[in-house]
Amino acid sequence: MPSTVYKGDLTEVTFGHETGVVLPHDYAGSFKFIAKAGSRDLVKDTSVITFSGGAASTPVTDSLTVGGSLTTGHSVLQFPVGMLVGSKVVFSIKNGSPEFDNQDDFSVSGRSYTIIKHNVVVLSGSGDSTKYGTELTITPALKTDHSSAKDSKADDVMEILPFATPSMDVSMTYSATASGSAERVLTDQFVGLVNTISLPETRVDLKRYHVVGLGRDVAVQVPGRFLNTGGSFESNMHNARWMYYCLGHEATSATGGTLQTGGAAFLTDGVISQGDSSFKYNGGSSAPTISGASPAPVGAGDYVIIVDTNNTDIKTYRETASDGTWPTNGANSILSKAQKQEIRRIVAISDSSGSGRIWVDDPLNFSHADDTSIKFLKYEADSTRGSPHMTTTNTNYGLITNPVERILFSRTNIPSFAMEVSIRRRDTDSNEGTTDGSNSDSKQLTRVFRGCKVTSFNLTADTDAALRLTVDFDSALVYTDTGRIETGTKGDRYDTHRLFEDTANTEVKRKESGIAKRTQKPFMFYNGIITVAGVQVGQVVSFNLNGTTGVQQYYTISGANVADSKEDQVPFAGTRNPSLAVEGKTEYDLEMEIIVDDPVFYHKMRRAVDHYDDDTSDTTDADMIRLSFTKQGAGATRESIDIVMDDYFIVEAPLPIPEDKGPLRSTLKILPKTVHVIAKDTLMHS
Numbered sequence: 001m002p003s004t005v006y007k008g009d010l011t012e013v014t015f016g017h018e019t020g021v022v023l024p025h026d027y028a029g030s031f032k033f034i035a036k037a038g039s040r041d042l043v044k045d046t047s048v049i050t051f052s053g054g055a056a057s058t059p060v061t062d063s064l065t066v067g068g069s070l071t072t073g074h075s076v077l078q079f080p081v082g083m084l085v086g087s088k089v090v091f092s093i094k095n096g097s098p099e100f101d102n103q104d105d106f107s108v109s110g111r112s113y114t115i116i117k118h119n120v121v122v123l124s125g126s127g128d129s130t131k132y133g134t135e136l137t138i139t140p141a142l143k144t145d146h147s148s149a150k151d152s153k154a155d156d157v158m159e160i161l162p163f164a165t166p167s168m169d170v171s172m173t174y175s176a177t178a179s180g181s182a183e184r185v186l187t188d189q190f191v192g193l194v195n196t197i198s199l200p201e202t203r204v205d206l207k208r209y210h211v212v213g214l215g216r217d218v219a220v221q222v223p224g225r226f227l228n229t230g231g232s233f234e235s236n237m238h239n240a241r242w243m244y245y246c247l248g249h250e251a252t253s254a255t256g257g258t259l260q261t262g263g264a265a266f267l268t269d270g271v272i273s274q275g276d277s278s279f280k281y282n283g284g285s286s287a288p289t290i291s292g293a294s295p296a297p298v299g300a301g302d303y304v305i306i307v308d309t310n311n312t313d314i315k316t317y318r319e320t321a322s323d324g325t326w327p328t329n330g331a332n333s334i335l336s337k338a339q340k341q342e343i344r345r346i347v348a349i350s351d352s353s354g355s356g357r358i359w360v361d362d363p364l365n366f367s368h369a370d371d372t373s374i375k376f377l378k379y380e381a382d383s384t385r386g387s388p389h390m391t392t393t394n395t396n397y398g399l400i401t402n403p404v405e406r407i408l409f410s411r412t413n414i415p416s417f418a419m420e421v422s423i424r425r426r427d428t429d430s431n432e433g434t435t436d437g438s439n440s441d442s443k444q445l446t447r448v449f450r451g452c453k454v455t456s457f458n459l460t461a462d463t464d465a466a467l468r469l470t471v472d473f474d475s476a477l478v479y480t481d482t483g484r485i486e487t488g489t490k491g492d493r494y495d496t497h498r499l500f501e502d503t504a505n506t507e508v509k510r511k512e513s514g515i516a517k518r519t520q521k522p523f524m525f526y527n528g529i530i531t532v533a534g535v536q537v538g539q540v541v542s543f544n545l546n547g548t549t550g551v552q553q554y555y556t557i558s559g560a561n562v563a564d565s566k567e568d569q570v571p572f573a574g575t576r577n578p579s580l581a582v583e584g585k586t587e588y589d590l591e592m593e594i595i596v597d598d599p600v601f602y603h604k605m606r607r608a609v610d611h612y613d614d615d616t617s618d619t620t621d622a623d624m625i626r627l628s629f630t631k632q633g634a635g636a637t638r639e640s641i642d643i644v645m646d647d648y649f650i651v652e653a654p655l656p657i658p659e660d661k662g663p664l665r666s667t668l669k670i671l672p673k674t675v676h677v678i679a680k681d682t683l684m685h686s
Contacts (some may be wrong), residue, residue: 001343003091003471004425005414005425006423006424006425006443007425008185009443010423010424010425010426010427011421011422011423011424012314012420012421012422012471012496012497012498012499013191013194013197013308013419013420013421013543013683014187014188014189014190014191014419014420014499014520015183015187015189015191015417015418015419015452015505016163016166016167016186016187016188016189016361016417016418016553017166017167017186017361017362017413017415017417017449018047018162018163018164018167018362018416018417018418018450019162019166019168019277019347019359019361019362019363019366020159020160020161020165020275020277020278020363021059021077021159021160021165021168021277021278021359022157022158022159022276022277022278022357022359023051023157023158023159023160024059024060024155024156024157024357024435025152025154025155025156025157026056026154027055027058027151027350027357028053028054028299028350029054029055030052030053030054030154031051031052031053031054031060032049032052032053032150032151033049033050033052033151033152033156033158033642034049034051034052034144034149034150034152034226035047035048035049035050035099035100035142035146035149035150036048036049036050036135036149036621037146037147037148037149037461038146038147038148039137039239040141040142040145040146040147040546041141041145042141043535043561044139044560045140045141045560045561046116046137046138046139046140046141046560046561047137047138047141047142047144047146047245047267048135048136048138049089049135049136049137049138049139049158050075050133050134051075051077051133051134051155052075052077052137052151053075053134054075055350056140056170057170057299057300057348057349058078058152058170058348058350058359059077059078059168059170059348059359060075060076060078060124060134061074061076061078061170062075062560063077064132064173064174065173065175066129066132067127067128067129069128069415071128071129071131072134073131074123074131074132075123075132075134076120076132076134076174077134077136078119078131078169078170078172078348079113079168079183079184079185080132080172080173080183080372080479080481080493080569081118081119081120081182081183081415081492081493081569082118082119082479082482082568082569082570083118083166083185083448083479083569084115084118084160084165084578085115085116085117085118085477085479085568085570085573086114086115086138086164086450086451086476086477086570086573086574086577087114087115087160087161087163087164087165087571088112088113088114088160088161088162088164088579089113089114089115089136089138089158089159089160090106090111090112090113090158091104091105091106091113091156091157091158091159092106092107092155092156092158092159093105093108093156094101094154094155094156094157094417095153095154095155095156095266096300098153098156098645099144099150099151099152099153099154100144100150100152100156100544101143101144101145101284101571103416104141104142104143104144104154109143111140111210113114113142113562114138114139114558114573114574115136115137115138115141115160115563115573116137116138116560116574116575117135117136117137117573117616118135118136118137119130119133119134120133120135120176121133121134121587122136123136123168123496129171130176132174132176132182135433135638139558139560142437143267146223148415153559159380160170160489161277161311162277162416163361163416163451163476163581164450164451164476164477164574165450165664166185166186166187166418166448166450167185167186167362167418168185168347168359169184169185169186169188169347170253170347170348170350171300172184172185172495173495174650175298177488177489177491178483178484178486178488178489178490178491178492178493179483179489179491179492180489180491181483181493181494181495181544182495183493183494183495183675184494184495184496184497185418185420185448185566186328186345186347186361186447187420187497188497188503188504188512188513188662189513190499190504190513190514190515191233191235191419191422191512192233192235192236192237192238192241192242192469193235193236193237193238193520193522194220194233194234194235195233195234195235195236196233196234196262197233197234198230198231198233199231199233199421199449199578200228200229200230200231200449200473200474200475201228201230201421202227202228202285202363202451202478203226203227203228203229203321204223204226204227205222205223205224205226205227205320206221206222206223206224207221207222207223207224207650208220209222213592215308221283222266223577224576224577225555225577226572226576226577227570228449228474228475228476228477228478228577229474229475229553230472230474231419231449231452231472231474232470232471232472232473232494233470233471234468234469234470235468235469235470235471236465236466236467236468237459237466237467237468237469237522237523237641237643238515238519238520238521238522238523239514239519239639239679239681239683240406240408240641240677240681240686241683241686242457242469242471242472242588242686243408243459243679243686244408244415244686245414245415245417245453245454245686246414246454246457246471246547246549246674247408247410247414247675247677248409248410248411248412248413248414248415248583249314249340249365249407249408249409249410249421249518250342250365250407250408250686251312251338251339251340251365251366251406251407251409252305252341252343252404252405252406252684252685253326253339253341253387253404253405253406254305254341254343254377254402254403254404254405255386255402255403255685258384258568264283264284264285264354264378265283265284265373266281266282266283266284266288266354266373266374266375267281267282267283267370267371267374268280268306268368268369268370268371268372268374268655269281269282269355269371270370271366271367271368271369271370272367273365273375274364274365274366274369275363275364276363276364277360277362277363278358278359278360279357279358279359279360279364279368280355280357281355281357281358281374282354282355283354283355284354285353285354286353286354287351287354287356288351288354288376289376289388290302290376290377290378290385291324291385296378296385298346298349298350298376299346299349300346300347300349301345301346301447301512302345302346302376302377302378303343303344303345303346303376303377303378303379303415303684303685304339304343304344304346304358304360304374304375304376304377304491305341305342305343305374305375305376305377306340306342306343306344306364306368306372306373306374307341307367307372307373307374307375308339308340308341308342309338309339309340309341309370310340310369311325311337311338311339311340312337312338312340312366313336313337314326314335314336314337314338314407314409314411314676315336315409315674316411316616317673317675319338323336323337323348324336324337324369325337325338325339326338326339326407326678327339327405327407330678331431331626331628331642331644331678332518332626334624335407335644335645335676337648338407338409339538340366340368342365342366342685343352343377343404343684344360344361344362344364344685345360345361345362345684345685346358346359346361347359347360347361354525359564361685362415362685363415368666375592377684379684380508381506381507381508381513383401386402387402387511388400388401388402388403388404388516388681388683388684389401389402389510389682390516390517390518390519390682390684392518392614393637395634396633396634396635397633397634397635398518398631398632398634398635398638398639399633399635399636399637399638400635400637400638400680400681400682401637403637403680403681403682404680404681404684405680406495406678406679406680406682406686407676407677407678408446408676408677408678408679408686409674409675409676409677410468410586410674410675410676411558412583413583414453414454414549415453416452416453416581417453417455418448418449419448419449419452419453420446420447420448420449420454420496420497421446421447421448421449421498421511421613422444422445422446423445424440424443424444424445425442425450426440426441426442427441442500443549444481444492444496445480445481446480446492446494446496447479447480447481447483448478448479448494449475449477449478449630450475450476450477450478450479451475451476451477452473452474452475452476452584453473453474453548453549453551453581454472454473454545454549454551455472455473455474455548455551456472456546456548456549457469457470457471457472457546457547458470458542458544458545458547459544459545459546459643460542460543460545460547461523461525461528461542461543461629462525462541462542463525463541463542464525465525466522466523466524466525466642467522467523467525467528467629469526472642474551474553474581474582475563475576476478476553476574476577476578477574478570479569479570480569480570481493481494481569482566482567482568482569483618485566485567486567487567495654499505499513499515511564511682514572515682516682517638520682521529521631521632521647521684523629523630523631523639523641524537524629527629527630527631527632527643528627528628528629529626529627529628529629530543530592530625530627530628531624531625531626531628532592532601532625532668533599533600533601533604533611533623533624533625533627537592537594539568539595539596539597540593540664541593541594541595542592542593543590543591543592544590544591544592545588545589545590545594545625545627545643546588546589546590546591547586547587547588548586548587549583549584550583550584550585550586550587551581551583551584552581552582552583552670553578553580553581554578554580554581554582555578555579556580558575558579560573560575562575567645582603582680586673588645588674588675589669589670589671589672590625590645590648590668590669590670590671590672591668591670592667592668592670593665593666593667593668593671594665594666594668595663595664595665596655596663596664596665596666597633599655601650601666601668602653602666604650604653605650605651605653605668606651606653608649609649609650610647610649611623611624611625611646611648611649612646612647612648623646624644624645624646624658625644625645625646625648625672626642626643626644626645627639627642627643627644628640628641628642629641637680638680639677639679639681639682640679640680641677641679641680642675642678642679643675644675644676644677644678645670645672645673645674645675646672647672647673647674648670648671648672648673649669649670649671650668650669650670651669651670652667652669653666653668654666654667
C-alpha cells in the first residue's frame with residue numbers, strides 16, 4: 001500500500017553555493033540588458049529590466065524547446081521563475097556616452113537595487129513560434145529615464161550579487177507550463193552523513209495590539225517580520241567541506257597529473273578581485289579543451305584552476321618570526337601564509353576563438369593578477385584528466401590518485417549557501433507522474449532556503465563515535481515551488497535533486513556531488529592523534545571544539561509597494577525578510593577531557609603560559625594543538641584532516657579527586673586565537 005503521508009525517508013536534502021551573476025554587455029554576441037520602455041513607476045518606485053541576445057550554456061540562453069522543437073531567439077535568464085526575488089542588483093556604467101544615467105552606477109552613487117519580481121514573459125509570436133524572455137522588476141526605480149527603451153552599451157555591466165542567489169544551472173529547462181518545466185539551481189551537493197536536521201522554518205512575527213476603549217481582547221493583529229532561524233544539523237564527518245562554511249576561506253593544492261589543459265596556455269584577461277564570480281580569459285586561437293586520449297571541450301560542470309603562485313596571509317596578526325607557507329609547509333608547522341591557488345566548478349562559459357568569460361560556482365576568495373595561468377580538470381570514472389580517484393586494491397586500499405589538498409581558515413567573511421529540501425508522500429518522481437491529487441500523486445513540496453550562513457559550530461569526538469560536526473545556521477529567504485497552484489497546466493515546475501536516483505547515480509556524478517565511492521566512511525576516533533604543546537596525548541577521552549561566526553541578520557526598510565499572490569515563490573517579494581547577514585567577531589574554545597598522568601598541563605595553566613611559536617630558526621613548532629584524523633587503508637595518500645591551533649592559552653586544568661577512587665580526569669579548557677584546517681580528499685572545492 002503506497003504511503004499517503006509525508007515521511008522522513010521520502011525527504012531529500014541537498015545544498016550548494018551561492019554565487020553572483022555578472023552580465024556584461026556583449027558577453028555573447030549581441031547580448032545586452034535593457035531598461036524596458038515605459039516601465040518606470042515612480043509611485044511604486046520600480047523599473048523593469050529585460051534582456052536581448054544570449055547563448056546556450058551561458059547565463060542568458062537564446063535556445064528553448066517550444067512545441068517539441070528547439071528554437072532560438074529567446075532571452076531567458078537561467079534561473080527558476082521567482083528564484084531571484086530578494087536578490088540584489090548593481091550596475092557598472094562605463095561607456096563615455098551611456099544610455100544609462102551615471103547615478104545608476106554603483107561606483108558613482110552607491111545605489112543598489114532589489115529584485116521584487118522575476119518572471120518569464122512572451123516577447124513575440126504565438127504557438128510554436130513564441131519567443132520568451134526574462135523580466136526582472138527592481139526597486140527603487142532607475143534614475144535613467146526609460147520612457148523609451150535604454151540598452152546597455154560597450155563595457156556596461158549588470159551584476160546580481162551572491163547573497164541569496166544560488167548558483168545557476170544552465171542545463172535547466174523552462175516551459176510556459178509548470179508541468180513542462182524542469183527548472184533547478186546547482187543545489188546538487190551531498191550535505192553529509194547527517195544524523196539529525198532541523199530546518200530554519202518560517203515563523204511570522206505577529207504584532208498584537210490592545211487598544212484603549214475596545215475591551216480586554218486583542219483588537220489589532222498585524223504580521224511583522226518573517227523569521228527563518230534555528231537551522232541545525234549533526235553530521236558524522238567524512239570530509240572537511242563544512243569547515244569551509246564555518247571558517248570562510250579556502251586555498252587548494254592539486255596536482256591533477258600535470259594540471260590538465262589542452263592546446264595553448266590560457267591566462268586570465270584582467271585583474272580578478274576578491275569576491276568575483278566570473279573572469280575573462282584568453283590564449284590560443286580555439287576554445288579550451290582538457291587533455292586526454294580524445295581532448296574534451298571545456299564546458300559547464302568542468303573545473304578551472306587559477307594557478308596563482310603568490311601568497312596570502314592566513315592570519316590578521318603575527319607574534320612570531322616564523323613564516324611557514326602552505327603547502328610547502330604542512331600541518332606540523334606554524335603557518336602564516338598560503339599559496340593563492342583556487343579551484344572552482346564552471347557553471348557557464350562563453351568562448352570566441354580562444355578568449356571569453358568563465359562563470360564559476362562560488363565567488364573567488366582571493367585577488368589574482370592579470371595573465372595568471374589557468375588550467376582545467378574534469379571528473380572521470382578513473383584518474384584521467386586530473387580526476388581524483390580512490391584505489392580499492394588490497395595493496396593500495398584508500399590510496400587517492402590526484403588528491404586535492406586544501407587549507408581552510410578564517411578571514412574577512414564566510415560564504416553563504418542554499419539548501420534544497422523536498423518532501424513527498426510517494427517514492428516517485430512527480431515530474432514523471434501525476435499531479436492530480438489522487439493517491440498516485442506524490443504531492444511534492446519543494447523549498448530552497450536561500451541566504452544561509454553558519455552562526456556557530458561544534459566539532460567533537462569521543463571514544464564511542466566518529467568525528468562529528470554540529471552546524472547551526474539561519475536563512476534569509478525561502479523559495480517555494482508553486483507550480484501545483486498555478487493557473488493552467490499544473491505541475492512541479494522545479495526539478496528536485498534526488499541524490500542517488502539521478503543527481504549522483506553514477507561514479508562520476510557521485511564525485512561531482514561530493515560523495516565519491518568509498519569516501520563516505522567517517523573519520524573514527526581510533527584513527528585519531530592528538531598533540532598538545534608538542535606532546536602526543538594518549539589519554540584523551542573526548543574533545544569539543546566550539547566556534548561562533550558572529551553572523552547577525554538585519555532587516556532594512558525597503559518601502560516596496562508589493563501585492564501578494566498565492567503563486568508567489570517568495571511572499572511579499574522578500575520585503576519582510578532580512579536583507580543582510582553580516583559576520584561579526586569569531587570566537588573559539590576547546591574542551592579536552594584527559595586521564596591525567598603528568599601535571600604538565602596544570603603547571604602551564606597556573607603560570608598562564610602563552611603557547612605560540614617563538615623559535616626564529618624554523619617553522620616547526622612544539623607548542624601547537626593538532627587534532628589529526630586519517631581514514632583507514634594501506635595507501636600513503638589517504639583522506640585526512642588536521643585541525644590546528646597554534647596560539648592559545650590553557651585557562652582551566654582542574655584536578656578533581658574522583659569519588660570512586662579511580663584515575664584522575666581533567667577537563668582542560670583552551671582558548672585559541674584562530675583555527676585552521678588542512679584536509680586531503682577527492683573534492684575539487686568544498
